[in-house]
């Protein structure tokens with residue numbers, strides 16, 4: 001039987017504000033989780049997904065950018081960020097249909113482990129750098145709306161809670 005995508009938890013679920021715990025065992029369960037996450041991400045047409053978004057509080061996230069392919073990050077740490085910042089429109093599968101410009105470093109260097117427990121370092125720029133920072137925030141219980149000023153955050157939370165008053169989705173922007 002074909003496996004189904006997992007359910008994505010959304011704003012209002014307290015788990016989104018919790019810090020995820022490090023992965024300790026590199027086993028079939030971890031590989032199964034990553035597989036399920038890729039299936040879920042593809043179904044939602046997103047660019048990245050953290051384990052917490054499917055209700056699993058471990059430090060794992062995946063990315064899938066058309067120009068970059070599939071990547072898995074286990075126990076990731078950002079070891080360097082560029083001083084240069086860039087403002088990009090961000091959205092999140094856990095805050096559906098809400099988009100806002102967020103300021104973050106242009107480039108990052110990240111250290112992480114593969115599903116087999118092999119360490120690697122990656123330097124990323126562009127959209128991949130953006131997705132990596134957004135996902136590592138998820139592992140620390142931070143949503144992109146937490147990075148906005150109070151007024152912008154309040155505006156998003158309010159429209160999120162008022163069904164029927166959905167804002168328009170910016171063209172070409174995909175949720176992370």
Ligand code: ZN
Nearest residue numbers: 092093094176
């Ligand atoms: Zn997100």
